[in-house]
Amino acid sequence: MERIIYISFILLVAVGSSYATLTYIQQDITEDTTWTKSDSPIIIYGNVSVDNGAILTIEHGVEVLFEVVIGDGGFREGSELYVKDGTLLALGIEMDPVIFSSNATLPSPGDWGCVVVEDDSIISLNNCTIEYAKVGLYFYDLDYFSEIASDVENCLFRFNDEYGVFFYQCSPTLRYNEFTENSVGVRTLGNSTPLINYNDIYDNYVYNYRNDSANNQDATCNWWGTTNPGIIELKIYDELDDPSKGRVDYVPYLSGPAGHHGTVQIYSMGWVKSYFW
Numbered sequence: 280m281e282r283i284i285y286i287s288f289i290l291l292v293a294v295g296s297s298y299a300t301l302t303y304i305q306q307d308i309t310e311d312t313t314w315t316k317s318d319s320p321i322i323i324y325g326n327v328s329v330d331n332g333a334i335l336t337i338e339h340g341v342e343v344l345f346e347v348v349i350g351d352g353g354f355r356e357g358s359e360l361y362v363k364d365g366t367l368l369a370l371g372i373e374m375d376p377v378i379f380s381s382n383a384t385l386p387s388p389g390d391w392g393c394v395v396v397e398d399d400s401i402i403s404l405n406n407c408t409i410e411y412a413k414v415g416l417y418f419y420d421l422d423y424f425s426e427i428a429s430d431v432e433n434c435l436f437r438f439n440d441e442y443g444v445f446f447y448q449c450s451p452t453l454r455y456n457e458f459t460e461n462s463v464g465v466r467t468l469g470n471s472t473p474l475i476n477y478n479d480i481y482d483n484y485v486y487n488y489r490n491d492s493a494n495n496q497d498a499t500c501n502w503w504g505t506t507n508p509g510i511i512e513l514k515i516y517d518e519l520d521d522p523s524k525g526r527v528d529y530v531p532y533l534s535g536p537a538g539h540h541g542t543v544q545i546y547s548m549g550w551v552k553s554y555f556w
Contacts, residue, residue, distance in 0.1 A: 308333050308365070316340040322382055326353045326392075329365035329400070336368045339406070340375040344382035345391030355413040355441075357392035362400040371406030373433070381411035388462075389440030393417045399425050407434045415439040415461070418473075421449035436461060443483070446471040453478060455537055458487070467492045476500045477537040487514040488527050495525040502533040506546060 302314075305324045309331040314321050320342040329335045337343065345358035353359045360367070360379075371377040381390035393414035396402040399422050409415035415436040421429070426449055434456045436443030443458040448469040457479040458464035464483040465475055468491045475497065480487045481504025490496050496517070503511045508530070512519070517527040531545045 308335050312336070314338065314341050314343070320344050320382075322346060323358050323360060323391075324348065325351050326359045326361060328361045328363040329367055330363045331365065333365040334368065335362075335365065337370065337377050339370055339372045339377060342378045342380065344378075344380055345412070346382045347390050351392075353392050354395050354417055354419070355392035357390065357413060359392035360394045362394075362396040362402055364398070364400060366401045367394075367396065367403070369404045369407050371404075371433075373406055375406075376435075377404075377407040379407065379409045379412070379415075383411075386411040386438075388438050389413045393445075395419055396421065396425075396429065398422060401425050401428045402431070403429065404431045404434050409434065409436050409443075410438045412439045414442050414445045416444045418444070418446045418449045418451060420447060421451060425449075426451045431456060435459075436464070442466045442489075446473050450474070452476075458483060460484070463487075463489045465489070465498075467494075467496060470494065472496065477533075478502070479504075479536050481505075483514070486516045487511075488529075489516040490518075490524050490527050491516075493523065493525050496527045498527050498529045499531055500533060500537075500545060501529065502536050503529065506532070506534050508532075 301322055302318045303322045304327055307328040307330050311334045313336045315338050322344050324346040325348055348358055369377040383390050388411055390411045393412050395417040397419040429451045431453045432455045436458045437460045439461040442463045443461040444465055446467045450472045452474040454477045459482045461483045462485050464480045464487045466489045471492045472494045477500050479502045488498055515527045518524045534546055
């Protein structure tokens with residue numbers, strides 16, 4: 280049974296408001312639920328879990344906005360959507376994506392916590408934007424089936440205070456996404472070896488890729504915003520910075536943005552790669 284959880288009331292349009300309704304969500308989602316464009320924007324207040332095997336489907340054009348809250352706990356302080364024991368399907372399309380963002384009048388990086396997927400849960404994001412979180416998307420200790428069943432493609436991660444995406448103890452696949460203007464684009468920790476290929480990972484403030492795992496990382500065939508391997512290497516944290524970490528294999532790399540499954544020239548060698556490995 281599909282349902283929408285309404286918290287106490289629907290707010291009607293105020294003069295000058297651009298929204299017909301505001302749907303507040305504060306209870307955990309324990310039954311199959313669909314959020315449609317007519318329900319948008321969805322306002323999440325506090326920590327909301329997808330639990331009890333439920334499937335949450337978010338249709339294209341839906342805005343999911345996270346209220347700014349303090350002291351709520353969770354994976355990060357701030358409102359969060361936590362796929363604890365269930366499935367999240369966010370089904371945006373190129374011209375009408377699903378938006379995960381801040382509900383602040385003037386959004387800032389770190390306004391809300393993160394979208395989290397854990398253990399045997401599954402997440403499928405396509406044509407989504409995740410912005411102004413502490414961590415845009417947090418993969419936490421997924422089991423093997425969840426790793427191969429989950430997919431994230433054609434998504435934009437930007438303006439996130441810590442990381443665009445964070446992998447802890449898991450190794451799913453991410454392709455054809457864009458990570459830009461986060462503190463760190465991609466971070467790995469623990470026994471993590473995700474496949475990060477055919478993405479655009481550039482102009483993140485501290486690092487484009489930070490590997491805090493002892494495992495080597497497959498980050499080949501990505502666009503790093505440049506074809507200069509020395510500049511690419513400066514924005515990657517790996518065993519060259521700390522010998523206890525694994526390396527980030529970024530060669531071959533793309534000569535331009537990956538786009539939507541487009542074909543671009545691949546550089547097969549770089550002096551840094553060829554010199555050190």
